[in-house]
Amino acid sequence: MAKEEPRKLVCNNKKAYHDYFVEEKYEAGLALHGTEVKSLRLGKCSVKESFIKIDKDEVWVYGMHISPYEMGNIFNKDPLRPKKLLLHKAEILKLKTKITEKGYTLIPLEVYFKEGRAKLEFGLCKGKKLYDKREDIAKKDERRENEREFKVKNL
Numbered sequence: 001m002a003k004e005e006p007r008k009l010v011c012n013n014k015k016a017y018h019d020y021f022v023e024e025k026y027e028a029g030l031a032l033h034g035t036e037v038k039s040l041r042l043g044k045c046s047v048k049e050s051f052i053k054i055d056k057d058e059v060w061v062y063g064m065h066i067s068p069y070e071m072g073n074i075f076n077k078d079p080l081r082p083k084k085l086l087l088h089k090a091e092i093l094k095l096k097t098k099i100t101e102k103g104y105t106l107i108p109l110e111v112y113f114k115e116g117r118a119k120l121e122f123g124l125c126k127g128k129k130l131y132d133k134r135e136d137i138a139k140k141d142e143r144r145e146n147e148r149e150f151k152v153k154n155l
Contacts, residue, residue, distance in 0.1 A: 008113040011045045016107045018133065020125035025109065026095070028059065029086035030118040035072035040118055042069075045111050052085070052106035052122055054096050059085040061108055061120065085120060098124055 016022070032040070039045070044067035052061050060082045068076040087095075098104055103126050110121040128136075 010040050010043055010111040010113065010118075011047055012110045013047045013050075013108055015048055016109055016123065016125065018128075018136070020105075020107055020123070020127055021132075022107075022109070022123040022125050023104075024124040025121055026087075026091070026124070027119055027121050030061075030111070030120050031084040031086055032066075032118055033077050035069040035076050036066050037118060038072070039066050039069040040111070041113070047108040047111060047120075050108050052108060054092065054099070054106075057089070057092055057096075059087055059092055059095070059106075061085060061122075064108065064111075085122075095124070103127060 046065040047061075050061055050063035050065075052059060054060075062082050063080065064083055065079050066083075067079055095106065099106060105125055105127070106122050107125045108120055108122045112119055112121070
């Protein structure tokens with residue numbers, strides 16, 4: 001029996017599941033500086049408006065906001081600076097070929113600590129159209145209504 005590693009969730013991107021179809025999920029390490037890690041441990045991070053690009057066979061996350069550490073001074077970095085993701089070369093090339101297909105993009109989903117290291121889970125996503133979003137909302141409302149009816153019947 002394999003032990004489940006404890007994951008300390010820092011932040012997640014619920015909006016990504018609303019705006020995109022998540023085809024595959026990947027995990028990557030984050031290359032951070034000391035005060036950024038301390039700020040992450042306090043849970044001061046946001047990935048809502050962020051996206052991932054591949055430049056010169058390196059993977060970067062843009063728009064990920066890590067608030068400056070209060071106890072840090074001159075060592076604090078810019079909160080919106082691009083952060084490098086740590087992936088193997090083969091994984092980078094595989095992702096590069098997949099995002100060249102029409103409509104695919106890489107979107108950050110979660111930031112968490114696993115065995116003391118900062119990790120970012122991102123997805124290979126395809127954008128939803130407006131009618132897809134409406135279908136999802138209708139399904140969610142229908143499920144909620146069914147749960148409400150079931151609860152009333154069983155009281």
